[in-house]
Amino acid sequence: MDVPRISIDELKRIIENNEPAAIADVRQPAAFASSKLKIPGAIHIDPDNDSEIEAYSKKHTKDERIVFY
Numbered sequence: 001m002d003v004p005r006i007s008i009d010e011l012k013r014i015i016e017n018n019e020p021a022a023i024a025d026v027r028q029p030a031a032f033a034s035s036k037l038k039i040p041g042a043i044h045i046d047p048d049n050d051s052e053i054e055a056y057s058k059k060h061t062k063d064e065r066i067v068f069y
Contacts, residue, residue, distance in 0.1 A: 011067060015039070021065040024056065039069070 006014075014021050023042040025032060032044050045056050060066055 006067065011039075011069075014065075014067075015041075019065075021067055022060055023067045023069070026068050042069075 011023075013019075023039055025038065025042045025044045026047045027035070027044075028048075029044075029046055032038075043056070046052050
């Protein structure tokens, strides 16, 4: 499966223009909790929690833009 990548500048443009996008922070829980750098509106998903990933994926369609970082 080919997953397109975007640059940091592209993500900034998406956010600044209020373009529709779901943003998921997939850092480990400790890294997420200790970081002061978070994208406003991003949802944290524990990458080791399969049920959390499955629940998140069911909320979005294949046509939606989802950004994982």
